[in-house]
Amino acid sequence: MTNSEQSGHSPAAISAPQRVLGWIDTNRSGIALATTVALASSFLAEHYGAPAMLFALLIGMAFNFMNDTPRAASGIAFCSRDLLRLGVALLGLRLTFADVSQLGITPIIGVAVMLVLTMIGGVIFARLFGRTTAFGLLTGGSVAICGASAAMAIAAVLPKKYLQEEDVLLTVVGVTAMSTIAMILYPMLFGWLGLADVESGYMIGATIHDVAQVVGAGYSVSDTAGDIATFTKLLRVALLPVVLLVVAVTFRKEAGGTAGLPWFVIAFIILMAVRNFVPLPEGLLNFINDASRFLLVVAISALGVKTSLKKLFAPGVKGLVLIAIDTLFLLVQAIIFAHIFLL
Structure with a gap:
């Protein structure tokens, strides 16, 4: 008879608090680092007028060596993944139908059209580079939809014989590198083009x-x-689910996993509906908005800590050329669209 049986308690009842304490002990160093960077970034933003998000990314990158520390890595991953998703979900309470109506239906259709064209372009560019259609769908889809997450999802749907693990790794690294560079350069580019806040956001x-x-x-x-x-x-x-279904049908294979929407997208939609149909106290909305914004700054801080420029460019310049072309192709489409419909 075990000690837990003698005491009349199940192992699960005893281990649950221990698991919580273990999780806190495992993640606290990384969470504390990301939170500290976020607080410092918010302080600098208030006193010097620069964006807190940019400060968070740059300061976080200075602590990249901490991401290789076992006690910090887990907490950093939690902040950059889970806190980011929670913060994005809570943004649903910020957005009203009036905000969305500023876009109109044409820009929303434009998103779908640019997604399709970017995936087609990804295949064409891949073929020109001597790569397979599957690799073109992988790179084009990751650029068109949501970066590394889309790359992993599409890779799960594509038959294994068409892709090597190195192809997936290259795509994840490349699309992350391009996305990080775009985060810094695109706001300046769209400001230079004379776009207002709504258009720049779009x-x-x-x-x-x-x-x-x-x-x-x-x-x-x-x-x-x-x-x-x-x-x-x-x-x-x-x-993304629509794209996964099309890819699966194209290769006559079933999707290797769920094609449902991520939970934070569903939560965002629900909270947006609540914001527009349920009267909520202004104080509560302000508190949640401030909390959401700080969670995002913490998440960006953690993303900065995870960002190693050396690792981003480890595959070499040639390996990033195709993804860079896909990225520029999407940007050119968006600029043409903005010139015709937004300006």
Whole structure:
């Protein structure tokens, strides 16, 4: 008879608090680092007028060596993944139908059209580079939808015989590198083009790959740009199940996993509906908005800590050329679209 049986308690009842304490002990160092960077970034932003998100990314990158520390790595991953998704979900309470109506139906259709064209372009460019159609769908889809997450999802659907593990790794590294560069450069580019906050937010959401970088770039312009950028980005993410289905049918294979929407996208939609149909106290909305924004700064701080420029460019310049072309192709589409419909 075990000690737990003698005491009348099940092992699960005893281990649950221990698991919680173990989780806290495992993650606290990384969470503390990301939170400290976020607080410092917020302080600098208030006193020097620069975007907190940009400060968070740059300061976080200075602590990249901490990501190789076992006690910090787990907490950093939690902040950059789970806190980011929670912060994005809570943004649903910021967005009203009036905000969305500023875009109109044409830009929303534009998101879908640019997604399709980018995936087609990805295949064409891959073939020109002597690569397979599957690799073109992988790279084009990751650029068109949501970066590394889309790359992993599409790789799960594609038959293994068409892709090597190195192809997936290259795509994840390349699209992350391009997205990080875009987060820094695109806000300046769209400002130089004379776009207002709403238009800049739309362009950021329509062109940058990963959700984290979209949030960082959008809110580095303004709150309005950040809200619109997040909404536009989630439109692209919402199309991921459709893309997975098309890829699966194309290769006559079943999807290797669920093709449902990510939980934070569903939560964002639900909270947006609550915001527009349920009267909520202004104080509560302000508190949740502030909490959401700080969670995003913490997440961007953690993303900065995880960002190693050396590792991003480890595959070499040639390995990034194809993904860079896909990225530029999407950007050119968006600029042409903006010139015709937004300016």
